Amino acid sequence: MSTSLFSKTPTVAVLDNRSLTVRDIAYHRHPGSPDVTSERITRHQYDVRGFLTQSADPRLHDTGLANFSSQTDLTGNVLRSQGVDNGITVALNDTAGRPFLAVSSISTAGVGMEDRSQAVTRTWQYEDTTLPGRPLSITEQVNGGAARITELFVYAGNSVEEKALNLSGQPVSHYDTAGLTQTISIALTGVPFSVTRRLLKDADNPDIVADWQGEDASDWNGLLHDETYTTLSIADANGAVLTTTDAESNLQRVAYDIAGLLSGSWLTLKGGAEQVIVRSLTYSAAGQKLREEHGNGVVTTYTYEAETQRLTGIRTERPAGHASGAKVMQDLRYEYDPVGNVLKISNDAEKTRFWRNQKVVPENVYVYDSLYQLVSATGREMANAGQQDSSSPTATIPLPTDSSAFTKYTRSYTYDEGGNLTQIRHSAPATGNSYTTDITISNRSNRGVLSTLTKNPSDVDTLFTVSGQQKQLQPGQSLVWTVRNELLKVTPVVREGDTGDRESYRYDAGSQRILKVSTQKTSNSIQSQYALYLPGLELRTTKAGATQTAGLQVITIGEAGRAQVRVMHWESGIPEGIGNDQIRYSYDNLTGSSQLELDGDGNVISMEEYYSYGGTAVWTARSAVEADYKTVRYSGKERDATGLYYYGYRYYQPWAGRWLSADPAGTVDGLNLFRMVRNNPIIFVDPDGLSPSLRTQLPGSNLYEPKLRTGEDRNRRGASHLIPSRIENSLVEGTPIKLEDALTEHALSTTPILTDLINPTKVSMNKVTRDILANKSMAGGILAFNAIRFSISENKDIHALRIVDSETSTYQTGEGTVAAAYWAPQGGYVDIPAHPMTGPKVVLTPGFSGCSFVADKLNEETIRVRHVQGGKEDLEYNNLTADEHGQGMIDAMEYRDYGYHHDSQGNLMENITGSAFMIYENDQWNLKYQSLANAPGISSLREESFGFFNKKTRLTGEIRHGEGKNVVKTKTLSLHH
Template identity: 80%
Template structure:
């Protein structure tokens, strides 16, 4: 490793006399020119009260622009946010601190004034003063259109029947943009035991908008499709709230067991009408909670090795052991090498052979080079000889599995970035096959918005290819993108025809902006082909239709707990291809960043193997049959690849051929001021689970780790409980004290009556002496099992608590009181934006912990 680019390149933070960060200075060096150093300065401004008013990156500051500008009220709550990437947003709360009105997608006209032509106004309605003040509806109105009530909340009463089901006071019916989510039963621990999903009538039509007008529940139900009562998911849980079994809407049951530390120890699946079969037979963990060994139902064993000093993952080996029915064989043996700070330098697959072709040695390894900002600047690897130029069209699988060297060749890729971290050029070179090309990305001169140069090479024209909220409106020339008022991708038009119907792929989402339905329509000379996917808990329902005839009906059971592997079972009710056995089990084995590389069947035989370029896209894909390859769903980062070539992450779509997100980050500045940058330009070391924030997989298991920090995806849950909570803009949301402060705030407002809350709030923040605050902290009586209490008390279908806590599932050190103790020792007094008076003072988490 060449260390010269990294010498004397510290990250410098400049503070003013109030302790506020006014400059972040980084020093950039490229390994090709280590003698050239460029200072990159990010600037911040504050008002007289110490609240952030402006942040500008090195690139845009030179043009006189700021990435973000803020207007706050007297308490420091942000009222107006101006983002050059995501547009202008106005947010108002009511007197109780609850969301009242928000206006988003406000653009900026050429003369600098606000452009409201595409703005969306959202308002919240609540119960009256005689009731607890819970939300009852949400109304949305795009400019120039009628207002729609897009969400309704119905709460259970206090009858004996409702009490018996633990529903009293809980939200039992949530009417949203996809239909209805109904909670029929809840455990004492707060785990939903029976949840039913019903869709809107004509939900397949992307132009169908949910509108729950009036107060008549029967009228709302009349807008729902009559799919025999809907799709119900059943769950059982133990006394601690741990899920034991899950039965999906088609009657397939998954069962899991845990060890004494609460970690997964086994998983079984029973298909409807069938017998129970093993998915995971055993898992072994280290003292630090790291997985050491997994044995799956196909008899395949995966072992993991780690660096002793850092606990970084150094090896993933998947093999059929001696005595296996299919014969002993190492199927995948990934070896990782890192630099001192944890960047991946090399990945080698020792299970693959070194091959020779056209006077070149093709080794099954990838190497990576970084600049001083830890941005990936060069990568080498192997690709299929027929790879061609990467684009939105997928690489076809090589069939059957190759046994010679003629299928592979070496490639080199180099990456170029601007001062704001925008990827501007990808240079690909594979001399043996003359597969050499350059992909250029044109970046706006007024923001970080960017598109392929095939759409425009003029930076001044880029803004016209985005919505006011920062959503790209063209994928490729002629391919339009349409977005919902909530900034969710609604429709893609991959093929446009003159005088006839266009091809399209459309999507529908729930209240949490998670995809519920996908519809694809292709026109042929003979008929219209339609593919439909309905996403349910643990289940996907696929159907294919030619004209008015259904040609295929496929149920895909997605196993939720299968160790590191992702397991899917393909069950056809009609139209099963002759080349695939019924109820085929597919085990997908991933790498460090979650990409699906090796796919095995229930007998431990290889179905397919896939390798990826660093920023996504398939470099190598081999399969034993073309038909089986067509049914592979999981791909780069373990995400679904749509027919458009886009990867669906949950909150955003990613375009791998450009190395950019398709829309601005809805989580704001959690990953920096550039809202389109993919995992901080380090895609081999970092990963993104849901399209909101990047993190390392090899986090610290002894210190709590960076994954316990807050991002917008988590803070939305805190705001449901404590509406006054907000993440300060331009703060590192991975800092653990922010996370614990939020939890502490949650308990303060969640464990007492409204009157008690008001008094505690008044007393706590008016206290001037630490001793007084400590006494008040003791009065609060925060329990050790903070998360369990919050989850139990604030159960709601909209709260995806499992997603909220998922980073801690693999970590036995998820001990909130212990982490509080560590934080209390390290935390500094500073501006805590969630405090009602915004003052400098004692950390709430610290105070509570010291009072325990």
């Protein structure tokens, strides 16, 4: 691809006299017309206080519309927001800053008028002021109708029994939209030992809505099904989960190395013997996976580009001596352009084939425009492939051996100025499989549908709900949504005067799917399929009428290395041609798509390749019955019978390359709430339907747009608050240690790094140090540091960083422990050399509980490191002048990075606090951070002498700490620039 296409296409920010960005200008060129450059301007307006009030993209601004407008209170909290994609919402907090009232699904009824006929009002109730103020319930009301209590919280008391189970004061019963979740016991570390789920009665009926009216559990439990599903866990003293027993008594066991990284995993099916899932793993010094061996004897190795650490190869093979014979099963090779776009993916394990005067190479080649949108992709597809739609692809059986199975294709993609994919052109000349898919985009929003639904842009908005949910999938296929904007029901087949086919869903309080029910009418009965999603387990049942014909347990291995491992155990109705307790190892590609499935002996079950936006290009299996049981496919997500992919918060239409509903996270990924992964699905991945996992890259560089998330976008939706452990105060002796010893990889992954002692109220400091810490100039500097190790118990330490100056005692200085480091003050910055030849090679900063740690490239010689305070992202970073950002952001650690982690059950937990530092190693700066659960603290430090003839000195810290593991997640960001 010619580099001239990207020449002189910068991203430009225009600032007003308050340094607020009022214009974002991008320059678009297409490879098909490289001499034509179009200027695309996104416009922003602000109120007199500097809060954003309106944004408009290039397409809608030309029609006189704004994508978003908002009104804020005096502190900047958004009270009312209006978006062309997601409608109008109103939100109010109480005096404590907690959610109090929210009204959504408000539409416009003319200039300056609102239509609340479909409005949903949600209210939160809390304990009174004599209690801690915990939430009690959430009530929902539709269009002024009867109020339903959709969520209810019950807390444990202070009885002897509750104390014995560590439950005192904890939320032990959560009644939600799916039923009841109960916490039966908790470890001192906060890890749930026993959790039970019960569903609503008739939960499979989509018309049943939870309403937890009544005075006590006797009223509420009457709405529940009798069956309970209990998940058990065992954790070590640090809080690391070692075993998990699912609701059907299948046990998963894991082990970790000294750095806290996975070293092996095992599975014991109920009544069976333990079997290996992951035999061994090897990591680099930076924590990147280099090699893993699974229980089927298959080995996967990973290679990385030395300069950028980008993944360049994934090789999966049966090694020499394997019982099934040595063979390379998959050998993926990645080639990138200088900014990280993938240009080519080849599979060297597959051979080049020749058919109908064409050379069919097992590779994909990609072309981008100057905005890094994918505009062309070439690859191979099955020779019998037809036009892509919502129907399930048919696998080629058995695995092909001749050259006539594959042919070449080219796909071209067209986008409008708002980033909407408007056309997909497919061409496979050798088989005549050529067609065009057109998407009609509204002239008043970014809502869009296939042209088979309408070709008139003025009609598109009528095919969506007020909040931006699509109401038809294909002509005649209706979509129904809950008041929480979750997909409730799809009717793929409608029969006039008769029962239609249907697929319905039920979700928990975090909007995560817990139940799927599919019904199809056969010649003489109704066949129903049920899928219940539990921690580490899917229970899938098939019924003909009221008679169960099959019962399948799918055990999903939580720690299986890179592969997704699923074990299929039939309780009844095992199909012919597939063995019971089959293990399926699914090996993925760069974006997590399941490409290769192997069995427990390392033999191929199936192979699948995908078009760029998710359709199936190649799909072959050794048997039809095994192909039918592959559900996890593109991007590692489940494909439903509707053809939709379920991502967690949204559903995705691969045949249209767009989401089915507006982004519930708002503008976290730009003004277009329907755009899929920034129109670059080759490098970007959306893990949950909220936003891609990578930042917005600046054209022509390795840098990113200097923008941190603000407001609610800082948070991760659906997280539960971490259950606090019991707090103790202990006097603990401290020992001065070298700064470098507190910053090793092992220390980072096991020991909390605290900055409590970098505080003039707790330790003595001279005036120079106090002035730097006071941050009067906003700029940091170079200070001398060491660390103090406090050993609370045999296996539990704390590392406290401290500044060494003229006020520091000789004992606290410690012999040979002191080293210089840069200091980035909270709310300020420090400038450091991009490649230090002499001087400090460490950057330290205060601990984090809502703040961000970000590095900008000022120029080729200097990096500016900022500690941005939570809630002040615009003031301290986003709205700074272009000169203060220099060439752009290298990378950042934000609250959503360190403030959350997944517990042993896969639940998203909010832990709030973290620690971070930067260190120069291997010719580059790395930003390293740790997420801390129930973070300890240091209340005071005192030094005392003892002994009469042989006087000694002792440091004692008053340490506030809980039981169990504090470091729950670590990560290293390589600051390539």
